[in-house]
Amino acid sequence: MQYKTIVIVPSFREEKNITHVIENLKRYAPFADILIIDDGSKDRTGEIAENEGVKVIKHPFNMGYGVTIQTGYKYAVRNDYDILIQFDGDGQHDARFIEPMIDCLTSSDSDVVIGSRFLEGGSYNAPIIRKLGISLFSKIASLATGLNITDSTSGLQALNKKAFTFYSNMNNFPYDYPDADTIITLHYAGLKVKEVPVKMHDRMAGKSMTAGLKSLIYVTQMLISIFITLIRKKKIATASSLMLF
Numbered sequence: 001m002q003y004k005t006i007v008i009v010p011s012f013r014e015e016k017n018i019t020h021v022i023e024n025l026k027r028y029a030p031f032a033d034i035l036i037i038d039d040g041s042k043d044r045t046g047e048i049a050e051n052e053g054v055k056v057i058k059h060p061f062n063m064g065y066g067v068t069i070q071t072g073y074k075y076a077v078r079n080d081y082d083i084l085i086q087f088d089g090d091g092q093h094d095a096r097f098i099e100p101m102i103d104c105l106t107s108s109d110s111d112v113v114i115g116s117r118f119l120e121g122g123s124y125n126a127p128i129i130r131k132l133g134i135s136l137f138s139k140i141a142s143l144a145t146g147l148n149i150t151d152s153t154s155g156l157q158a159l160n161k162k163a164f165t166f167y168s169n170m171n172n173f174p175y176d177y178p179d180a181d182t183i184i185t186l187h188y189a190g191l192k193v194k195e196v197p198v199k200m201h202d203r204m205a206g207k208s209m210t211a212g213l214k215s216l217i218y219v220t221q222m223l224i225s226i227f228i229t230l231i232r233k234k235k236i237a238t239a240s241s242l243m244l245f
Helices: 018-028 045-051 065-078 095-107 128-145 161-168 180-188 213-231 233-244
Strands: 005-011 033-038 055-058 083-086 112-116 157-160 193-197
Touching: 005 018, 005 065, 018 033, 018 045, 018 095, 033 045, 033 065, 045 055, 055 065, 065 083, 065 161, 083 095, 083 161, 095 112, 095 157, 095 193, 128 180, 128 213, 157 161, 161 180, 180 193, 180 213, 180 233, 213 233
Parallel strands: 005 033, 005 083, 033 055, 112 193
Antiparallel strands: 083 157, 112 157
């Protein structure tokens, strides 16, 4: 069976990286449509992507990473895709792992497959605050879900229609950092999550959205978001039953 697949690429000021990202996707995932969501960049990110012949949606101003990927989810729902791949625009993700992730998604009962940098002895070079945050949030997600989550902040994910439809209908989807909180939300909603090992590269150019002081802001906001998610457990379960069944 062939699955109608889309790769959504949230991008903000990625003019130096976007060509490489698109070429990587065309080479290793030629079966998938590519959607660049330009989150209000003031550089040539959107223009370069259009010149590469892929679909581009451009936000009028910077709205945040969460809003940007939810734009992609809604586009996938409207255009009746079966599988959605979430793939960052900074050059860190490797498209060679897309097919194995899809194979895992379609051959198991998983609704979301997360590409983990830390399975099978993997490692990833990141600032110390970022590493501590990843470790802390992965442990919290593991405790909340009963799963062994090793990389709760990975943006490389494969989602089936049930999962991205659920996300597209979430009125309170995080506008900035949808990480451990959304994994916990999926679990409470009755959707199944699985991790597979992947390798990621250092950002090619530009700055991470959680660089410097933003790392502290990220950690603080994520802790608050996780706390809110935990206390909303019953509401999430009820809402998901209305949305999905």
